[in-house]
Amino acid sequence: MFSKTSGFFSKINKNTLYLIIQHCKVRINYFIKMHISASVFLKPNTTFEYLFFQLTEETFLKAERTELDANFEQLLQRADKTEEHTRRLLSCIESYLQPNPTVRMEEVFYEKLELKKDGGGRMNNLESLAQAMNDASEEFGTSTPYGSSLQKVSHTEQKLGQAERELVQQCASQTLLPIRRFLEGDMRTIQKERKVLNSKRLDLDACKSRLKKAKSAETQQAAEADVRVAQAEFDKQAEITKLLLEGIQTAHNNQLKCIRDFVEAQMSFYAQAHQLMADLQRELSGSLSDVSPALFATSPNASRNTLINSNSAGVNNLPPLNSPDDLK
Secondary structure (H helix, E strand, O other), X not given: OHHHHHHHHHHOOHHHHHHHHHHHHHHHHHHHHHHHOHHHXXXXXXXXXXXXXXXXXXXXXXXXXXXXXXXXXXXXXXHHHHHHHHHHHHHHHHHHHOOOHHHHHHHHHHHHOOOOOHHHOOOOHHHHHHHHHHHHHHHHOOOOHHHHHHHHHHHHHHHHHHHHHHHHHHHHHHHHHHHHXXXXXXXXXXXXXXXXXXXXXXXXXXXXXXXXXXXXHHHHHHHXXXXXXXXXXXXXXXXXXXXXXXXXXXXXXXXXXHHHHHHHHHHHHHHHHHHHHHHHHHHHHHHHHHHXXXXXXXXXXXXXXXXXXXXXXXXXXOOOOOOHHHHO
16 A cells, blocks of 8 residues: 555656645635634624634634733642642542552442441451450460460550541541532632633623624614623632632641641541550560569570480589499
8 A cells, every 4th residue: 555655646746746746835825714714704693603613713813802800820830739639648648548449439338328338347557456366366265475465565556446436527527528528619619610610701802702793773773782791600600619718728828727626636647656655565465474484494595405415414423434344
């Protein structure tokens, strides 16, 4: 296929090929201008058509558009940054409370469908560790030093797992839930009103464009009336959107309280965990001090030293050899 094509182009003169390319460029440019500037050839009759033509001209032909003031643009930028960082913050806190992504997806699935897990949910890592140590202590016997220590550690790890479960529940209700409500409520409303504002702005610019293209006095008066109505609607929507954007500061204050609650929950959890581990360390130290003499008495080194000493004592009790004749 490519050999045939290359042979076809080799037979065409370079000047002829250049003319063909130029002709194609002219046709393509004409096609683009005809569709982009359709308002020149066609007369739109609906509001949707006017908005479509206005958006097309702004995108491809750099048509004039109504600009917002600098303060309004700053509010829009702050809203975008707030949404971006809030979503990132929410995701990181969720990953901290539940590092396993599969379990997180499962919890979201149950939450969306309003289902309840059988058995009160799965054990966390600390509770699984406590269960494993408890099984081992029962297998080796709680009367032995090793089994008794495993049982003590198991009880402490169980308490730590329960404390971690309380931390997750507290953070979910006091931190994650308010942040998620903000994103799904206030922020979604802001984005919705911004889309309405952009639609009103396109309508206003389309009316201004029709006013510029009006030739007769009658069409000019009608276009001026449309501009006044569109301007009023745009100003009203801009005021509504601005009030919502200014409410971002209140959202920041509310999220600050959520972060403080999160830090207090962490502080309480780690303080409780430190106290539990300190008590466990004292218990294990006492157990080891009681077991140490018996361990040293039955250690392999002690048995070896005892055997060597007994052998040395037996050799020392033998009668001395005075001469070779005594062996006869």
